[in-house]
Amino acid sequence: MGRDKIDENVKRRLYAESMGRCMNPDCQRELFMSNGDIVEKAHIIPYCKTADNSFENLVVLCPNCHKDFDKNYSFSPEEVKSWKKIRREEVDKLFCKKFASFENLRKEVAPLLLENKIIYESYYLGNNRELWDKFEVKVLANNRKLRKLFEQNLYLIQRHPEESYSNLEYIFSFMQHVDEFETTRSDEEKIRQILFPREINSMFGITPVKDSILPSVESLEMLITKLNEENKFKSIVMGINDPYIILKEDGKLIKLLLSDTPRLRQLYFNYNCFSQTKVRLKSLNYAFKYMNFNGISYEFLKYNNLREVSVYGEKVIFIYEYCLSKVELMQLSPEENSIIVNLHNWNGRSCISDQAYKLSEKMNVTLLTMEDFYEYINKFKN
CATH class of the missing domain: 3.40.1350 (Trna Endonuclease; Chain: A, domain 1)
Structure with a gap:
């Protein structure tokens, strides 16, 4: 009689837990390569004894560590089980950092968001299901890192009593999205899942979100002054359908649309530039x-x-x-x-x-x- 299949939701939790690397703390080999994954799922207590396919009884390893555990008996079940706790502690140490500024948080968050965006657009939107199934695990790992970073730095995110004006609400929505993304797998569940809030990519400078222009000229003038003090402001272009600022960020000149509301709202918050509107x-x-x-x-x-x-x-x-x-x-x-x-x-x-x-x-x-x-x-x- 064959083994029962491991539930897809359990697999997704294991992938997220691993953060994309072998769970052996002395190995930590990357599991998701450009030419496909090398992840293997190992039973801590042998399946033949328990028929236990639970999350608690499974761990993801690279092929070498899996062989050392199952065939060479290099590690005891207790030792392998402890790797889960060690990985949680490692993740907390690496991604539960508190930052003094949103700019420092952005530098940690933006590469993870950009990688997720590339994977999603290249494989999921590109209707390449085979590669999406391989690289979706990378998105799961990145999402877990992002959730940890956001949890520790909520105080750096712009907020407002009215939810539709609050970037913090998008962060909370993203956290719900991450939780549901880890625990759902079927196509039907994917259709119902809480969608990734695209405003997150706007806030961190990945992709603009075109919205209504924030009304206060005075707030914009204050922001320009603050950016200029840091040698980041280059110019502003107005009198067109989509006015914008040219600013220097990460050594490059970028165009910030004044209709990119989540991003601009976050910058106003970062530099304390919210001001009463006199001129619209x-x-x-x-x-x-x-x-x-x-x-x-x-x-x-x-x-x-x-x-x-x-x-x-x-x-x-x-x-x-x-x-x-x-x-x-x-x-x-x-x-x-x-x-x-x-x-x-x-x-x-x-x-x-x-x-x-x-x-x-x-x-x-x-x-x-x-x-x-x-x-x-x-x-x-x-």
């Missing part, structure tokens, strides 16, 4: 898009002030007020001959008070609604 970024970008569309060039007066630009020698200041008042205009203290554009156009010409218009004449500045702004741009165009 989407509205400001629309004004720049209108200038670009009409061939009107402009330049920022300061690298970290996106609200003030020079248009053919004239200083243009963008604000966002439901109704610009006399007091608010005084607080702006604009230079003479400045052009002030109110991006808030919901209430038409009423977005600028009569008192503000009167004061602007004395201050020798020009106040424009968005309708006026269109005419102002067309003046240059013509």
Whole structure:
């Protein structure tokens, strides 16, 4: 009578437990090679005595250690069983590290996420079931490492009381995904499983996730200032459908889309840049898009002030007020001959008070609604 097959869920737990290496602490040979795996499953207490295919009675070994255990009797069952405890302690030591900054955590996490992404896209999405079945075990091992890293560093992840605004919720979702991924195997279960939250790859700079642009221009300006202090900020491109920042990371220049919300939200958290929204970024970008569309060039007066630009020698200041008042205009203290554009156009010409218009004449500045702004741009165009 033949042996019962080892349950697939047990195999997956064993693969995850091994972290991709032989469980013999004196060997630790890599089990999952580019040309296929060399993993072998050994019964700690012989199957012929117990018919026990449980997780507790199985261990994954390389072929050499399996032979030394089963045929050469180089290790006792008690010793082999202790390897499970030793591996747990090794994993805790290596991947239960606490980091002082998100940047240090990112450097540990990003390579694991990238490897998982490559395996998933190459074999699972590529409909190569044979290779996926081989390399899925590598994903299981990486997921276990990632879970340990996240558990110890939750304090570095941006959070918000509203779940849809919280990167921490994506981390919790990933942990659930890892647990279910380890304990499910059939195609039906795979369809039902908690999906990998793609926002995780965004947070750690693997793949952007296009979402709504975070509204605060002031927060973005603060971030640019902090990045520049670390010599990471290179430039910003606005006035296009997908505005972006060019920044230096890991010795390379990368493009950070301002619509990559999880990543940008995490950076705001890292650098403590969350600020009350006064000028809305989407509205400001629309004004720049209108200038670009009409061939009107402009330049920022300061690298970290996106609200003030020079248009053919004239200083243009963008604000966002439901109704610009006399007091608010005084607080702006604009230079003479400045052009002030109110991006808030919901209430038409009423977005600028009569008192503000009167004061602007004395201050020798020009106040424009968005309708006026269109005419102002067309003046240059013509």
